[in-house]
Amino acid sequence: MNRSLFESTRAGALEMSNRVVMAPLTRNRAPGAQPTALMAQYYAQRASAGLIVTEATAISHQAQGYADVPGIWSDAQVQGWRGVTDAVHAAGGRIVVQLWHVGRISHVDLQPGGAAPVAPSAVRANGKTVLIGADGVAQFVDVSEPRALRADELPGIVADYAHAARQAMAAGFDGVEIHGANGYLLDQFLKTGANQRTDAFGGSMANRMRFPLQVVQAVCEAVGAERVGIRLSPNTPANDIVDADPQPLFEALLKALAPLGLAYLHLIEGSTGGPRDLPDRPFDFWRLRDVYQAAGGKAAWMVNNGYTPELAQQALAQGADLICFGRSFISNPDLVHRLKVGAPLAKANRATFYGGGAEGYTDYPAWQG
Ligand SMILES: Cc1cc2nc3c(=O)[nH]c(=O)nc-3n(C[C@H](O)[C@H](O)[C@H](O)COP(=O)(O)O)c2cc1C
Numbered sequence: 001m002n003r004s005l006f007e008s009t010r011a012g013a014l015e016m017s018n019r020v021v022m023a024p025l026t027r028n029r030a031p032g033a034q035p036t037a038l039m040a041q042y043y044a045q046r047a048s049a050g051l052i053v054t055e056a057t058a059i060s061h062q063a064q065g066y067a068d069v070p071g072i073w074s075d076a077q078v079q080g081w082r083g084v085t086d087a088v089h090a091a092g093g094r095i096v097v098q099l100w101h102v103g104r105i106s107h108v109d110l111q112p113g114g115a116a117p118v119a120p121s122a123v124r125a126n127g128k129t130v131l132i133g134a135d136g137v138a139q140f141v142d143v144s145e146p147r148a149l150r151a152d153e154l155p156g157i158v159a160d161y162a163h164a165a166r167q168a169m170a171a172g173f174d175g176v177e178i179h180g181a182n183g184y185l186l187d188q189f190l191k192t193g194a195n196q197r198t199d200a201f202g203g204s205m206a207n208r209m210r211f212p213l214q215v216v217q218a219v220c221e222a223v224g225a226e227r228v229g230i231r232l233s234p235n236t237p238a239n240d241i242v243d244a245d246p247q248p249l250f251e252a253l254l255k256a257l258a259p260l261g262l263a264y265l266h267l268i269e270g271s272t273g274g275p276r277d278l279p280d281r282p283f284d285f286w287r288l289r290d291v292y293q294a295a296g297g298k299a300a301w302m303v304n305n306g307y308t309p310e311l312a313q314q315a316l317a318q319g320a321d322l323i324c325f326g327r328s329f330i331s332n333p334d335l336v337h338r339l340k341v342g343a344p345l346a347k348a349n350r351a352t353f354y355g356g357g358a359e360g361y362t363d364y365p366a367w368q369g
Pocket of ligand 1: 023024025026027054056098179181182231268272273274304305306307324325326327328353354
């Protein structure tokens with residue numbers, strides 16, 4: 001296929017000026033879960049992306065698992081996000097919000113009333129989350145022991161997703177991305193390593209898919225499927241997640257998603273931010289795409305993880321529609337321009353990824369060449 005990264009395209013209702021997508025990137029700069037003017041500046045600087053996916057954004061207080069990450073459940077948060085979407089649109093960009101429930105990847109200090117985080121099963125992850133210390137510095141701490149959700153609590157969480165999706169429309173977003181990846185709540189329900197339930201939401205593949213599919217359905221009903229994408233990471237080990245047999249699980253999931261008319265499917269290939277090929281967790285992503293399309297699925301196929309310009313070109317030739325870049329967007333606000341002219345890419349400073357202010361956030365310059 002003779003596709004270019006720099007041609008305009010569309011995914012459902014999302015019109016994009018190019019095929020380059022800015023990945024969701026948590027930056028922990030939203031004190032009190034409230035989006036700020038600095039965030040608006042940061043996203044507007046990156047508006048030349050065909051599409052921006054915001055940092056993961058909590059759908060409720062219970063959904064939170066990290067210090068100073070934004071939410072979208074309250075009207076004040078919607079007001080804050082309105083500043084972001086207005087700034088991005090004024091700069092000619094498109095932006096969707098990533099809807100997030102962390103499930104067991106949380107800490108009692110971040111939960112309502114200091115309660116235990118919730119999860120499909122009471123299985124603690126061997127993982128870390130971020131708290132901000134009294135000195136204002138981000139620190140990594142072990143996640144807390146979760147409690148298993150009762151089945152009668154699940155409709156309330158589905159409703160929280162739908163509410164957050166409607167809030168996103170009120171905030172001026174072009175759409176929403178459901179965060180189904182990286183070992184958070186929906187991924188925990190999908191995969192055997194975190195889901196040991198014996199009710200209708202655990203056990204068989206169909207049962208493990210039930211809650212995630214209810215969420216997708218509810219979000220589509222809330223805002224229209226043509227404005228909804230979903231992010232999945234079939235074989236990542238991120239946040240201590242594993243499934244005994246991910247290939248048939250994700251093929252079954254995508255067959256179920258095929259008739260819904262989603263805008264895009266967003267696949268993290270391999271270990272998030274790490275190796276793309278995992279010998280102990282093999283996964284055939286092109287086969288997954290073929291299964292989806294054979295089932296009638298028409299959503300744009302978005303790929304992520306360790307993409308270089310060369311790899312991006314290969315993926316486009318193989319039929320990917322959208323290429324999603326993460327870390328390079330942190331340090332290259334004008335990434336699209338740099339890719340176009342072959343300019344060198346600035347390296348991101350890991351020390352300023354999580355928490356802090358403008359340093360390492362809005363102060364990366366555009367290419368001066
Ligand atoms: C600082 C940082 C924050 C991230 N936050 C999120 C997030 O909020 N949601 C998400 O789905 N992935 C998140 N990721 C993963 C990235 O979206 C992406 O999958 C990963 O960086 C691999 O892409 P890359 O090789 O282009 O950087 C984060 C990664 C980094 C480095």
